[in-house]
Amino acid sequence: MLRLEQVNTHIGGLHIIQDVSLNIEKGEFVALLGSNGAGKTTLFRTIAGVLKPRAGTITFNGVDLLRLPVHKIVEAGLVLCPQGRQLYPELTVYKNLLLGAFPIRGDKKRIQKNLERVYAFFPILQERTNQLAGTFSGGEQQMLAIGRALMGEPRMLLLDEPSMGLAPMIVKQIGEVISDINREMDTTVFLSEQNANMALNITDRGYVLESGRCGLEGPCEQLKKDEKVRKAYIGA
Amino acid sequence: MELFLQQVFNGIMFGSTYAIVALGLTLVMGILHIPNFAHGHLYMLGGYITYFFITSLGLGYWPSLLLSIIVLGILGVIMEAIVYRPLHDQPHINAFIAAVGALLVLEAMAEVIWGPQGLRIPNPYPHTFQFLGIIMSVQRLLVIIGAVVLIVLLHLFLKKTLTGTTIEAVAQNREGAMLNGINVNRVSALTFFISSGTAAVAASFISPIFVISPAMGAIIGMKAFIIVILGGMGSIPGAIIGGYFLGLIESLGGGYVSAAYKDVIAFGALIVIFSFKPTGLFGKKEG
Numbered sequence: 126m127l128r129l130e131q132v133n134t135h136i137g138g139l140h141i142i143q144d145v146s147l148n149i150e151k152g153e154f155v156a157l158l159g160s161n162g163a164g165k166t167t168l169f170r171t172i173a174g175v176l177k178p179r180a181g182t183i184t185f186n187g188v189d190l191l192r193l194p195v196h197k198i199v200e201a202g203l204v205l206c207p208q209g210r211q212l213y214p215e216l217t218v219y220k221n222l223l224l225g226a227f228p229i230r231g232d233k234k235r236i237q238k239n240l241e242r243v244y245a246f247f248p249i250l251q252e253r254t255n256q257l258a259g260t261f262s263g264g265e266q267q268m269l270a271i272g273r274a275l276m277g278e279p280r281m282l283l284l285d286e287p288s289m290g291l292a293p294m295i296v297k298q299i300g301e302v303i304s305d306i307n308r309e310m311d312t313t314v315f316l317s318e319q320n321a322n323m324a325l326n327i328t329d330r331g332y333v334l335e336s337g338r339c340g341l342e343g344p345c346e347q348l349k350k351d352e353k354v355r356k357a358y359i360g361a
Numbered sequence: 362m363e364l365f366l367q368q369v370f371n372g373i374m375f376g377s378t379y380a381i382v383a384l385g386l387t388l389v390m391g392i393l394h395i396p397n398f399a400h401g402h403l404y405m406l407g408g409y410i411t412y413f414f415i416t417s418l419g420l421g422y423w424p425s426l427l428l429s430i431i432v433l434g435i436l437g438v439i440m441e442a443i444v445y446r447p448l449h450d451q452p453h454i455n456a457f458i459a460a461v462g463a464l465l466v467l468e469a470m471a472e473v474i475w476g477p478q479g480l481r482i483p484n485p486y487p488h489t490f491q492f493l494g495i496i497m498s499v500q501r502l503l504v505i506i507g508a509v510v511l512i513v514l515l516h517l518f519l520k521k522t523l524t525g526t527t528i529e530a531v532a533q534n535r536e537g538a539m540l541n542g543i544n545v546n547r548v549s550a551l552t553f554f555i556s557s558g559t560a561a562v563a564a565s566f567i568s569p570i571f572v573i574s575p576a577m578g579a580i581i582g583m584k585a586f587i588i589v590i591l592g593g594m595g596s597i598p599g600a601i602i603g604g605y606f607l608g609l610i611e612s613l614g615g616g617y618v619s620a621a622y623k624d625v626i627a628f629g630a631l632i633v634i635f636s637f638k639p640t641g642l643f644g645k646k647e648g
Binding site for chain 1: 435526531533534536537538539541542543544545
């Protein structure tokens with residue numbers, strides 16, 4: 126479904142992503158592990174089209190993503206829920222969600238159905254539908270960001286460090302919802318996490334990014350046993 | 362008392378024009394995060410385009426106004442595409458310089474085509490009457506009522522339609538909007554169309570009362586810029602209230618002190634406000 130070959134991304138003069146290749150099939154739930162500064166966010170921004178790589182190819186269902194602007198990539202069904210959430214702070218929860226449904230605008234029935242599903246995942250969003258997004262706590266903002274990303278019915282969802290800066294309770298709740306999204310909604314999920322413990326427990330397999338290179342990959346069970354992964358990301 | 366009411370009436374009329382021009386400027390500023398210094402010059406050109414349709418083509422006032430909105434709106438879209446969009450990822454100073462270049466081009470263009478002297482748009486509603494001792498004309502009332510209608514329509518568009526909401530979305534988080542599948546270039550173009558189109562309305566309403574000249578763009582552009590800072594960068598209510606505020610200060614100052622000092626009084630008051638409230642009346646923290 127998503128295939129990267131020898132992707133190289135530069136920011137300013139820095140060579141951040143170096144020869145990364147990966148492949149994700151429809152329906153999979155895959156983790157991208159790596160420490161702070163390993164290049165996870167840069168890799169996701171490259172896939173979503175915000176950054177254009179200097180070399181390599183990225184295809185999504187056979188379509189060359191490098192030719193498409195960001196909004197066309199979203200229309201193709203690949204949606205990034207970005208780090209820092211990138212919400213609209215002075216718009217209400219409802220309008221934030223409505224803008225998430227921009228790719229299916231005009232289809233009121235589908236939008237209503239998706240809205241109900243998002244509210245079922247995160248009941249707090251329904252309670253606070255008229256509140257401004259900027260007044261939310263970090264955890265609530267993350268729920269809204271995930272909800273907004275779901276509104277456009279992505280075929281593949283990239284989640285960039287949804288657990289960042291959140292309390293363990295909220296991380297657990299968000300982890301459960303992401304699993305549900307993958308299972309119930311048949312959405313392919315690519316989850317970037319520094320919190321390897323959470324990620325390895327819910328995903329099927331993972332890639333490990335180190336200094337912009339894809340060092341290690343494999344099923345989660347195998348990664349959990351790997352000495353290097355344990356030392357670096359699990360702390361055991 | 363009659364002098365006071367007369368000056369308040371005139372102040373509201375000038376304020377209506379300032380509010381609309383500042384509103385257009387603040388909309389674009391919200392999207393681009395840089396001031397479109399050429400906005401006052403677009404306003405000036407809006408007056409000339411209306412003049413052209415009325416006097417050169419012999420069209421009526423309202424068809425000319427409508428055509429002026431469309432022509433100036435398209436000009437704004439072209440300006441965004443060739444002047445501002447290529448500079449989007451560059452340092453802001455580059456866009457500042459480009460904006461100054463654009464306003465010089467617009468002013469020179471108006472001067473070459475229509476000459477430096479003032480021209481008069483035939484007043485469609487010159488009829489005057491007295492009300493509470495105030496001398497009013499239908500055209501002056503049109504300036505005031507037209508501004509209110511325009512502000513209400515714009516508010517409804519921004520708050521109640523999805524397309525309008527995308528303008529607010531791009532202003533609040535450009536990258537977030539891209540990742541929601543919004544074509545931010547199209548939103549920028551639309552914003553420029555609305556901004557330029559409303560400037561054409563403001564110019565076409567008030568121009569039949571006074572004269573139009575190529576130099577009028579610079580002064581109203583500067584005033585609009587100050588109103589936007591006064592009202593708080595990117596704040597729509599701030600631009601509206603700031604516009605009426607400046608119109609009233611100018612008019613009352615001009616009426617009670619001296620018409621020759623009206624700009625001095627208006628700008629002096631702004632300096633005093635800024636020294637007490639540097640973020641502007643409705644300034645946001647980051648502003």
